[in-house]
Amino acid sequence: MRQPILSLLLVAGFAAPAAAGALDPKKLLDEAKAVFQPLPAVPVAKDSVDAARVELGRRLFFENRVSMDGNVNCAHCHLPDRQASDGLPKAIGVFGKENPRNAPSIFNAALNVKQHWRGDRESLEDQAEKSLLGPASFGNPDQATAMGKLKAIPAYPEAFAKAFPGDKDPVNSRNWGVAVGAFERTLLTPSKFDAFLSGDVKALTPQQLAGLRLFIDTGCAACHNGVGVGGNSFQKFGVVEDYWKETGAKTPDKGRADVTKNDVDLYVFKVPSLRNVAKTAPYFHDGSVEDLPKAVEIMGKTQLGKTLSRQETADIVAFLGALTGAAPANYAAPEPFPDAR
Numbered sequence: 001m002r003q004p005i006l007s008l009l010l011v012a013g014f015a016a017p018a019a020a021g022a023l024d025p026k027k028l029l030d031e032a033k034a035v036f037q038p039l040p041a042v043p044v045a046k047d048s049v050d051a052a053r054v055e056l057g058r059r060l061f062f063e064n065r066v067s068m069d070g071n072v073n074c075a076h077c078h079l080p081d082r083q084a085s086d087g088l089p090k091a092i093g094v095f096g097k098e099n100p101r102n103a104p105s106i107f108n109a110a111l112n113v114k115q116h117w118r119g120d121r122e123s124l125e126d127q128a129e130k131s132l133l134g135p136a137s138f139g140n141p142d143q144a145t146a147m148g149k150l151k152a153i154p155a156y157p158e159a160f161a162k163a164f165p166g167d168k169d170p171v172n173s174r175n176w177g178v179a180v181g182a183f184e185r186t187l188l189t190p191s192k193f194d195a196f197l198s199g200d201v202k203a204l205t206p207q208q209l210a211g212l213r214l215f216i217d218t219g220c221a222a223c224h225n226g227v228g229v230g231g232n233s234f235q236k237f238g239v240v241e242d243y244w245k246e247t248g249a250k251t252p253d254k255g256r257a258d259v260t261k262n263d264v265d266l267y268v269f270k271v272p273s274l275r276n277v278a279k280t281a282p283y284f285h286d287g288s289v290e291d292l293p294k295a296v297e298i299m300g301k302t303q304l305g306k307t308l309s310r311q312e313t314a315d316i317v318a319f320l321g322a323l324t325g326a327a328p329a330n331y332a333a334p335e336p337f338p339d340a341r
């Protein structure tokens, strides 16, 4: 899964001389199209079962009653008004327990190669199912406890039966994962950059164009590329120097090495998608950096050995702003099913 950095740097035009003078947006568009792709269309329900799954998934996503303290749902840490992140360095779950890492946005997460910073979840479905047991998320001792809470709410067995027709015991954690995943797959956030990639050269401001030029030329796009502008590979955080020297993190996280038990994965993390990044501070797997210009400067140093000027940083930050899309209209809690009486 790790891509050789050097060849990517070459593909991304790293070796090419920096553009001189005025930018040619059409030429830049052609180059950008070789490195990035616009978001696909939001998947439409194939049939009524599919539609029932997405709707059930939305309901489960906003369901507090399945957590051990009754106060935590998925949106507790993936807030609608924070572009599905939570604004905290590290997320706080059931009974106020702190999660070891920062909550990323889940918008466009369907495009990720794997889920979580260390890629320890295979898919959206796997992630959702395991969340139920996370000691710092929902805190259930086992899946039967979690499912028992749903079965006690009379409308759920009916809603699961509609979404999973033919299942003898449809209220199960696998189906929970499938339904929540189906909902998450609808959460795509098209941005100005998608309009640009689709041919509208006026969609980006001159500063954003300059930032895109730099993003490609300095080598950011060697890792942050594809449809997610990241999310599609694993790379070491700290290629040139130890990341904690720049971020100030007190106890370095070993990253993917703790998952694969392989030394080559020491300090390796999933390259995050940069879609919506302007709205998801604080930054990095441990939320150690509060503002985006600082995060960009650190990336220049730790990943590329480059000190970006204030102007270059500002231009790149402006470009990253073009990756913000509106929160999808369906990312909102439905009226909860009534409790059993």
Ligand code: HEC
Binding pocket: 061, 072, 073, 074, 075, 076, 077, 078, 091, 092, 093, 094, 099, 101, 102, 103, 104, 105, 106, 109, 112, 114, 115, 116, 117, 118, 124, 127, 128, 129, 131, 132, 136, 137, 138, 180
């Ligand atoms: C207590 C806060 C909290 C709750 C509750 C929570 N999450 Fe998260 N979520 C996180 C954190 C923290 C991470 C990063 C974990 C890691 O990488 O180790 C994360 C990561 C994710 C990711 C991976 C995104 C990526 O880019 O890798 C997805 C998808 C996700 N959560 C969906 C959900 C769903 C669905 C639920 C409900 C079933 C949920 N989360 C509940 C905090 C939370």
Ligand code: HEC
Binding pocket: 005, 117, 215, 218, 219, 220, 221, 222, 223, 224, 234, 235, 236, 237, 239, 269, 270, 271, 272, 274, 277, 280, 282, 283, 284, 285, 286, 295, 296, 299, 300, 303, 304, 316
């Ligand atoms: C060698 C691969 C690589 C290169 C080159 C690279 N990055 Fe990153 N980037 C990463 C990885 C890996 C992370 C995740 C680090 C972590 O928190 O563990 C990351 C994280 C980030 C973040 C934080 C995102 C968040 O949600 O917290 C930003 C912003 C970012 N990169 C921007 C850039 C910019 C701008 C450049 C060019 C100056 C760049 N990156 C170059 C691999 C790379």
